[in-house]
Amino acid sequence: MEKKKSGINGHAGLKDPLPAIPMQSEKKSFKDRFVVFLKRNLLVIMTVSGVLVGVGLGMMVRNMNLTRAQMTYFAFPGEMLLRMLKMIILPLVVCSLISGAASLDTRSLGKLGGIAVAYFLVTTLIASSIGVALAFIIKPGVGAGALNSNNLGLEGLSSNKETTDSFLDLARNLFPSNLVAAAFRSYATDYKLVFVGNGTNGTLNYQKVPFGTESEGMNILGLVLFAMVFGVALKKLGTEGEELIRFFNAFNEATMVLVSWIMWYVPFGIMFLVGSKIVEMEDVVLLVTSLGKYIFASILGHVIHGGIVLPLIYFGFTRANPFSFLSGLITPFTTAFATCSSSATLPTMMKCVEENNGVDKRISRFILPIGATVNMDGAAIFQCVAAVFIAQLNNLELNAGQIFTILVTATASSVGAAGIPAGGIITIAIILEAIGLPTHDLSLMLAVDWIVDRTTTVVNVEGDALGAGILHHINEQEMRKQKQQEEQELQEVKVEVVANVQAEEETSPLITHQNRGDNSSRETLDDKDGVESVL
Known part of the structure; x- marks a missing residue:
């Protein structure tokens, strides 16, 4: 028996070498585990390293006093990353939404859509409340009344757009008149003065008349709505629509393969994106000393909302550890931090949510493109802080009605905020117009936007990812109930x-x-x- 037993272990008739075998296998297994860990997390390690190396590289190059042209050349690899990510947004959003809407039946589509909209609205409203509360507690604008854009060498930012026209433009962009044009242009209202006659005392009377123009930038809101409705229509066709659904599914899968290739360029591109931003920085000490309270209030709001509120909401629904879910999304968070664009982070987010966290493809490809367009928790926080900051800067006391207007307007206008760098600055103008505050101080926001916008984008994409996780959990529960x-x-x-x-x-x-x-x-x-x- 002993001979047979030892024969199974590969040492027939030898008893002494047996104890040494577990040690050898343990060493091997530890090495294997390390190799597996390295393979699985190589992209994450490279991406985080890219940010750290980019900071060091930027600090080194900053001392070289580069010319504007040299700065452009230095930023070129980072610009290429942004261009690649933006290139993939259009096919990814359209195909993923069409295939996602077509793969879900109408009842579950309506239910999931309703839960998603409720989640987006509630979290954005909570974010707006946090922003207003922190602005009143920290008081970033008190004592900064002497500060203006001339102190910081900034140009004034003029915005004469009416609040009503801003929301009407949002509705118009939902229904683009030309789908091809919507891929690179969106509708925007402008104004012209029209002569209407002479006044009683000889003055000339003019009226401000709104007219439609096309502004540069993808109308992603219109494309999202069209893709969703088109996907539902294909589902209704039944067997006739199956071929087209398969086409969009295949197109979507091919796009995700492209995304997986682009992701290996992300660490290199991020290194130069971060480095070039550090090289381009103006006098940071002056900015931080003058607008330090505003920066602190905004980033603290993002930490509270992203680190406490959103994980608590996720835990409340799923009873699972939210931080283990978020640990699988380090690459998209790093991409969001470097690019400052929710839309540009969408490809990497979709890939990681599906592969690392096991979220159903039908859920992620339906919810994440919508979230990248309409769910802007981070933007809502800094917009509310900015609105109260500008009110305090101009020594204006906000009443309860104006505070309520800030909350509602920030929640509603963040839906139409472009998922691009500095997209939220234009939205602040809508809030300021709604409560009757001057917009000439918006240039101060632009001065520090490159700092605040990074944490803003991370919180935006975190809200989208956790929303997809919650919907995946609800969908699994429903399927389990039906099976039972x-x-x-x-x-x-x-x-x-x-x-x-x-x-x-x-x-x-x-x-x-x-x-x-x-x-x-x-x-x-x-x-x-x-x-x-x-x-």
Whole structure:
């Protein structure tokens, strides 16, 4: 037996070498584990290293006093990363939403869509409340009344757009008149003065008349709505629409392959993106000393919302550890920090949510493009802080009505905020117009936007990812319930069939008599029993 036992271990008839084998296998397994860990997290390690190396590289190059042209050349690898990520946004959003909407049935689509919209609205409203509360506690604008854009060498930012026209533009962009044009342009209202006649004292009367213009930038809101409705329409077609659904599914999968290739360029591109931003920085000490409270209030709001509120909401729904979920998304968070663009982070976010966190493709490809467009928690925080900051800067006391207006306007206008760097600055103008504050101080926001916008984008994409995780959990629960109900119904049917057959065999004297007597009647009975059991 001993010989046989030791033979299985590969050492027939030898007892002494046996104890050494577990140590060898342990060493091997540890090495294997390390290799597996390295392979699995190589991209994350490279991406985080890219940010750190970029900071060091930027500090070194900053001392060289580069010319503007040289700065442009230095930033070129980072610019290439942004261009590649933006290139993939259009096919990714359109194809993923069409295939996502077509793969979900209409009832679950409506339910998931309703939960998603409720989640986006509630989290954005909470974010706005945090922003307003922190602005009133920290008071970033108090004592900074002497500060203006001339102190910092900034140009004034003019914005004369009416609040009503801003929201009307949002509705117009939802329904683009030209889908091809929507891929690179969006609708924007401008104004012109029209002469309407002479006044009573000889003055000339003019009226400000709004007219439509096309502004540069993808109308992603219109494309999202069209793709969703088109996907539902294909689902309604049934067998006729299946070929087109398969086409968009294949297109989507091919796009995700491109994304996986681009992701290996991300660490290199991020290194130069971060480095070039550090090289381009103006006098940081002056900015931090003058606008330090505003920066602190905004970033603290992002830390509270992203580190406490959103994980608590996720835990409340799923009863799972939110930080283990977020640990699989370090690459998209790093990309968001470097690019300052929710839309540019979408490809990497979609890839990591599906592969690292196991979220259903139908859920992630339906929710994440919508979230990247309409869910802007981080933007809502810094917009509210900025609005209160500008009010304090101009020594204006905000009443309860104006505070409520800030909350509602920030929540509503963040839906239309472009998922691009500095996209939220334009939205602040809408809030300021709504509460009657001057917009000439917006240039101060632009001065520090490159700092605040990084944490803003991280919180934006974190909200989208956790929303996808919550919806995936709800969807799994619904599927589990349906499966249990189906199994229970099947069990009940089986029990009823068996009971009926037994009852007839025991109580019917006719069947008993025929069973005893006639073989032909027995065959008839067998047929009858067979029919009953099938039913």
